[in-house]
Amino acid sequence: MEYLTPNFTKEMLKTHTILIPDMAPIQFSLLKAAMESEGYHVELLHNAGNEAAKLGLKYVHNDTCYPALLIIGQFLDALQSGKYDLDRTALLITQTGGGCRASNYIKLLRKALVKAGYGNIPVVSLNTSHLEAGSSMPLSMRFIKKVIAAIEYGDEICSLRNQIKPYEVNTGETEQKTTEWIETISSWIHAKKNINPLMMKKKFLEIAGDFAKIPKQKKDCTKVGIVGEIYVKFSPLGNNHLLEFLEQEGCEVNLPGLMGFIEYCIANYGIDFHLYGGNSFVAKGADLLLGWLDNIGKAMNKAMNTFGFYAPGSFHDLMQKPDGILHLGAKMGEGWLLTAEMVELIEGGYTNIVCAQPFGCLPNHIAGKGVIKKIREKFPDANITPIDYDPSATKVNQENRIKLMLAIADET
């Protein structure tokens, strides 16, 4: 049996409000700007709380991963809120098309919509794998460029914010600066300004320089990295406000950027070709695109380094990190990227790591919990704690384990 909801048509672009579940707050507010600049009405969902999870549990198989339960619950909660004209509302969801359960979210969403009586709401798929041909987001070159700019800028601001916030002298100054820059960059995106690589390289410096002006105090903060399943890693709703919690505990947090995941998805085309053959044209194209993106990333890292901030190496460097721990062929879910980010964090001095995953996350049996032993063999200082997130998992248990990690961290 198929659960069909209307396809998202071009006409709807003008008439419908597109609801997007918030994942990475900074990057997503810039993405919102990118979509609005193309004439779409977009709204990021911030409705949180119990109600979302409850609706998720009600309409989605309870053993499905937590992100699916939350996102679908959040959509349903929004539709029920009465805030939106249900004849003019669409929902956007991303799809990677990988071998993980996540590729099924859109199907689960449709099913839940039909069952909850919202069968008339179109669902838009944002993917690059030719899935959902009739109902996917039209991707023009111009739009893609804006999206890339939004994510790159977002990653930079996010990283800068996290590196300054714990040390700021004047409370609130970093958040203030972050908000200002989000507004500025949003206006650039609307004006199609500063979104080509050349201009971005300049602006990366300007941004880093501006953040560097925030007065900091000398302070010993525990350096903690967060890796994990993409949604739970970024979304405060998904990870019980992990970033906030860690900062309250006096930590400096490193949250590797969102662009890494996109580059990882692109890189997998090339790796797949290398392993199993196939279309060499696609592989070469992916390789070129990756090189182009990596150049932007490198410029950003350089800009941050210039002002004394920490920045990771290039994406091509990142691809070397899992060597001897996990093969690059492991490409489901966050796959080898998760391992690569852990190694990169450790080498960068963020030896304490929270590996956040939904309860029962299949790829993380492999690339998360499965590699910790090996990583510790290579890096005996690594202090990694896997934390499960789930509607039924308790915050007290999660925080207790994180506190244990911090106690160990403070000692070494």
Next chain:
Amino acid sequence: MRAGLDIGSTTIKCVILDDHDNILFQKYERHYSHIVEKTEEMIRKMIVSFCGDRQVYFAISGSAGMGIASMCEIPFVQEVYADRVAANRLNPDTDCIIELGGEDAKILFLSNGMEVRMNGSCAGGTGAFIDQMSTLLKMDASELDKRALQANRTYTIASRCGVFAKSDIQPLINQGASTSDIAASIYQAVVNQTIAGLAQGRSIQGNILYLGGPLTFSQCLRKSFDKTLHVTGICPENSLYYVALGAAYYADQTCSMKDILSRMNNRNTGNGYAFLDPLFNNRDEYWKFHLRHAKARVPRVPFTDETGKVHIGIDSGSTTIKMAVIDENGSLLFTDYRPNDGKPLDIVRKTFLKLYEDHPHMQIATVTTTGYGEELMKNAFHGDYGIVETEAHFLAAKHFLPDVDFIIDIGGQDMKCFKIEDGAISDIFLNEACSSGCGSFLQTFAEALGSNVEDFAMQGLFAKQPVDLGSRCTVFMNSSVKQAQKDGATVDCISAGLSISIVKNALYKVIRTNSVESLGKNIVVQGGTFYNEAVLRAFEKEMGIHVIRPDIAGLMGAYGAALYGREHPLSQNSTFLSKEEMENFSHQVQNIQCKGCGNHCQLTINLFADGKRFISGNRCEKPVTGKAKDNTLNLYAYKRGLLEKYMNDSCAEDRVNIGIPLCLNMYELLPFWQTLFSSLGFHVVTSPFSSRKLYQKGQGTIPSDTACFPAKLSHGHIHDLYEKKVDYIFYPCMTYNVDEGKGENHYNCPVVAYYPEVLADNCEELSSLPLIYDYVSIDDPKVFTKKFTAILLKYFPYLKKKEIQSSIENAYAQYASHMQKIRERAAWIIDESRKQNKHTIILAGRPYHIDPEINHGIDELIIRQGASVITEDSISHTVGKFNTSVLNQWTYHSRLYAAAKYCTLHEDTDLVQLVSFGCGLDAITTDETREILQEGNKLYTQLKIDEITNTGAANIRLRSLFAALAAKKEEMNHGVSDA
């Protein structure tokens, strides 16, 4: 002066030290969830006895201490860390600490690279589990330990978590296994759980320290650890107080206890926890509700000498015994409902002796038994009929409300729900292991709080803010309770929250419903748990409907059984034991291991006074009838036979030995790889079919306790090959499976695809034994040949390309013929079943589900029910590609959908889906399979399997399926004759 306070999930501990770190005062108490009050009390005691106004170095630790610490503005020390601080001071030469608490298990490696581990969320509740089990066995913790020390043997008990373990223990109790043996098995399960969950590839050796309540109180538990780990650990003096001591040592700020008290008094009892709507807003609402339900009564008549013939139903459940006596009109004469205390036979005997005494003229027409203990009861007391409990419940509900269209039964251990259409069961929902024990959880929880279940439930009725405890399982609920307590939830709110959780579990996990319409109009709720008005109310509130709860809700199984006897009158007298026979009745229990075949089932034999015996625990009829099992119509057995031809136990001296572990996708690809390597002149050695012994050999290297059992087993297979001294192990990573053209893609699941990576990174054995685990895809022979040639040459440069090419050709040919054989055999079985007028069951799973340790003999269970068994991959090729509501992108699952489709096209075929616990993909596939089947008017049966060896639940599900099929057939025949 120093002081430390350790507030754990069940107990509170404190120590006071003088300036030379001598212990002045120590106290260990259960807090019965009154955390804040108990803490206050403890601090008061500390003031009175020692501290007074003095400034004291003070810190708080423990999982429940976090909130209190911030409330009184006292430094908090994480408890595992505190353990370490204490051990460093008191036992500096310790290598490893094992600490078990009420909620969490911890292992600390102190030497050679410090590492600390706490259990994952799914494996919580160690101490709580032991508590629950001793409640179940009606003894206190020290008696449990004493008994365990006298044990002769241990049973295999699932060790994933407390809920799973209980599923294995309950039937042992009911089969009459000795309590000593059960007690010892409980401790062994705790040991296995701790090692499998926390060792994670690091060996536990050297000087071991045992800490925490369970390890302090139980000598048997310590011995079990010693034995399993081959160490002699010590349980030091003050082993209960290490966390508190660590906190005291660690404390670097002074404070006055009196200040802390005043801070606690000024606290705002903030309701920081997530809460739900109250069950009742006021008394009025409650009375209306109460009176409405009081009306649902089964007619009763007095039991007199004139009553005439009576029909008796005995429902021997997992935790309770229920009896109902009815007259020829179906009116109730007598009922009895009591816990079975682990001695169901004695209890039934006593009840009957009383009945015979009170009613000397009682004329028993029929006695029908049902429930888990159905067969035992029937055999012991010579009952006339035995029926599966689902049927009994259905009969009772139908009798009570003829137009019932939905029945929900929540008992102590299980939940059963049925949808009724046209007077027959059209769908059955039974809980899986994770949801089990919900009903009795309420009881054990109440008892742990020093209350009884009735009072405890009543408290919840008017709770203002019921706690939201989630609905995953009782282990998670238990830990949610802890969190809520930390946030200041009161007992009434917890009580209400628990009732709501149980209902949500039934609705959203078992029935998977989201609308009232899908349930029906006339809903009957029954089972002992519904006596609890809070649960009943929670159910009505959650669904927004009124339901009917018969006044004998807990007795419906027994009532239904009695009704069955009434509907099936005997032509002769009942064979049930007479008064005299009952008086002389006695029984003995023996436990032996069956030697009939390689399964080595643990048999429990009940010997009765009349010389009859009853055997349970058997997977086949051999120990009962002496006849060998007949697996002619069992494709699972046939597939195992096929694989055996490729298996080889020992190395060859003169050749390079390649080991292939028989795990996950190897159950399908062994013919391929074995042929490939053999053709190249290698000697291929394989690991055997799995066994519990093999599993335990590998359990210490499992990094993720929530992975599926089939994946966890592979660690044992690696160990087996290591012991066989092979030269290489070959187990490739495979992102892609073969493409059979049924879906949008042809992936493997992440675990099947990449588990070799986990083995490579975690198995000690592989540090000296090379594992070849390159990434390959056999989907396209041309590409594979090219890529795999390069891989082989990397390891074996002397091989010739031509040789490799022809070996690969052989491999493909062998694989094709292997699959062909399976298909042909299936066709033969289907044909043969039709000739013999047998039903065919597609026991649908993945290739690895043919392993006897993974499927626990469910294939043979179906054969014993008189049906034949085929597999999903044997008929999936007969179905073309079709649209599914989910993204159809995994090869094994595409076969499953196709098998479901096939099933809808054949009247004499039904599908039973095997689902391994932790299989994330099956959260997607089960709903889809159910829908495909429902569209074709077929029943859907899911059997969730894991380590749990108890097949009692599976048996009930299967019998229910066959009973429902029979009823459906009867209904159809009626339909035909009516027309």
